[in-house]
Amino acid sequence: MAHYDLSPMNQPVLYSFRRCPYAIRARLALRCAGVPYELREVALRNKPADMLALSPKGTVPVLRLPDGQVLEQSLDIMRWALSQADPQGWLTHAPLDEMLELIDLNDRQFKPLLDRYKYPERHPDQHRDCYRQQAMDTMLLTLNQRLLRHRHLCASNPCLADMAIVPFVRQFAQVDREWWDACELLALRHWLNALTSSELFEAVMAKPDGN
Numbered sequence: 173m174a175h176y177d178l179s180p181m182n183q184p185v186l187y188s189f190r191r192c193p194y195a196i197r198a199r200l201a202l203r204c205a206g207v208p209y210e211l212r213e214v215a216l217r218n219k220p221a222d223m224l225a226l227s228p229k230g231t232v233p234v235l236r237l238p239d240g241q242v243l244e245q246s247l248d249i250m251r252w253a254l255s256q257a258d259p260q261g262w263l264t265h266a267p268l269d270e271m272l273e274l275i276d277l278n279d280r281q282f283k284p285l286l287d288r289y290k291y292p293e294r295h296p297d298q299h300r301d302c303y304r305q306q307a308m309d310t311m312l313l314t315l316n317q318r319l320l321r322h323r324h325l326c327a328s329n330p331c332l333a334d335m336a337i338v339p340f341v342r343q344f345a346q347v348d349r350e351w352w353d354a355c356e357l358l359a360l361r362h363w364l365n366a367l368t369s370s371e372l373f374e375a376v377m378a379k380p381d382g383n
């Protein structure tokens with residue numbers, strides 16, 4: 173994959189929203205890789221015309237590369253950033269197929285249940301607790317079992333899967349913090365606390381200047 177001159181006048185532009193888990197995972201990879209970029213924080217109710225011109229789907233993150241190429245999917249942004257530099261070995265600590273399988277489970281099955289759990293008024297066909305249990309059965313119990321075997325999801329060190337999934341587990345935990353802090357998922361709770369209290373995570377969650 174091509175490497176770029178990322179001097180200040182030739183940096184990628186990232187359209188992002190601070191709390192969006194997809195945007196968080198993209199920022200984590202860019203910062204880990206040491207890729208300098210221009211951050212453009214997006215107001216989701218007033219999306220900028222220049223972003224929509226690049227990506228009519230209208231969701232963040234969107235990364236415009238120096239050659240004009242546009243990356244519209246968060247996982248593509250992560251893998252591009254880590255192709256520039258991977259100092260923590262996120263792509264090498266575990267088999268890529270295993271990591272991508274976990275991320276796909278998160279994106280295709282867990283995320284829709286998370287949305288239903290977070291916004292049960294939009295999905296009144298079931299009680300919120302039902303969505304929570306489905307999320308547990310689909311994803312969270314599996315993650316917790318993995319973490320009983322090693323410190324991170326696929327190995328002893330963080331990998332692509334950890335960093336792609338942690339923003340979504342964080343969002344799940346915030347829906348009902350009292351329940352989360354008392355739930356049976358002890359290994360998963362420790363993993364979440366460790367990753368979200370790291371210098372890297374705190375750096376990408378800092379509020380942009382002027383916000």
